[in-house]
Each structure stands twice: as structure tokens, then as C-alpha cells.
Amino acid sequence: GESVGLHLPTLSVQEGDNSIINCAYSNSASDYFIWYKQESGKGPQFIIDIRSNMDKRQGQRVTVLLNKTVKHLSLQIAATQPGDSAVYFCAEIPIIQGAQKLVFGQGTRLTINP
């Protein structure tokens, strides 16, 4: 069945360093992927998305990389700031199913050391 997982449950980085959060997925039919950030007491906030016809997509301080060969997704955050502390979820959608049923990973907690 579908499953989305994360390699590390927690990640601790120094302020100013780059962060890399990884995600593995198992459904080959998934062709749309999203990264969400969830701060304490809030709902998941959309960060960036990527479709399966792309390998890389950049946003403001964030980059998502997609490796379809090994079914791997990563989120890179440049110059990590204290405000980046949150839980990050990757999610996948097989658009061909018609209904958008996001499958979320368990999440990675990112903590920033001053």
C-alpha cells in the first residue's frame, strides 16, 4: 500500500546552517509531492510542492529535490533561522486517483541551536 516515511524523526542544526530533511515514498503512482511545516498549535502550512516531471524546485530559502529512481524527496532550507523550528511533513498524491487523498509522513522535528 501507500506509505510515506521519513528517515529521521528529529533534526538539530545550528542557526545559519543549511537543513536537509529527507522523505521516502513507496507509491510509484504518486506524481505530486508537497512539503508542509507545522508549528506548535497551528495547522500544517504549505511550503513548496513539486510534480513528478521535475527534479528540483526552488522557493524562498527552500529547495525541494525529487529522485524518482529511488523514490526519495528532500527539503533543503538555506540559512536556517529560529523561526524554522517546526515539524516538517512530506506528503504525496497520486493525482490519477482523481480524489486528492494526501498521504503524510510521520514528520521530522527541526530544532535550531543558537
Add this chain to the structure above:
Amino acid sequence: DSGVTQTPKHLITATGQRVTLRCSPRSGDLSVYWYQQSLDQGLQFLIQYYNGEERAKGNILERFSAQQFPDLHSELNLSSLELGDSALYFCASSVPAGGSPLHFGNGTRLTVT
């Protein structure tokens, strides 16, 4: 601000009771989704509605039901509540087109005592 509004923010009730959670989607979004997030757990998909019709079902218990009204707001009804139903319940909405991100509200925290 995602534009998705959920009420109430907090709800405390006793076992066996019934509650209703409300969601107003972003302006223009026809799809509404409900998710459950238990402590230290990921987001579990419950159900999706599109323009008033049920579109997809996930791990939703028979004690739970939902509907989407003509004005597109949605309600999630939870009945015969159990301690294990204590969780955060999120609503999300999206535009009709496939391959669009879901935008989440800030959730309703349900505590069953």
C-alpha cells in the same frame, strides 16, 4: 493565514457525548478535507467532500460523519465519543484542479474526559 477557518479552537467533552466541528474553506475552494492528528502522530485522512458530495473516505470511524453544505462550509460530527478520540482535527481546502496543495486551518483540539 491560510484562509481556512475552524471553530471551535478547543472543545472539552465527556465520553459518550457528541460534538460538531465546523470548517469554512478558502474562498473559491470547492473541496474540503478532514484530518485527525493524535498526539505525536501524523495526519490521518478522514474524509473529503467536493461541492457538497462525498468524494473520498479514509480511516473514518462509523461514529464519525461529515457533510458539506451549499455554502461550502463543512461540519464533522463525532458521536459516542471515547477517550481515544482526543486529538487535533484539521480541515483543509483546495481548488478543484488536481495537483493543487491543500491549505489547512489551525484545527480544533478535542479533549474527551
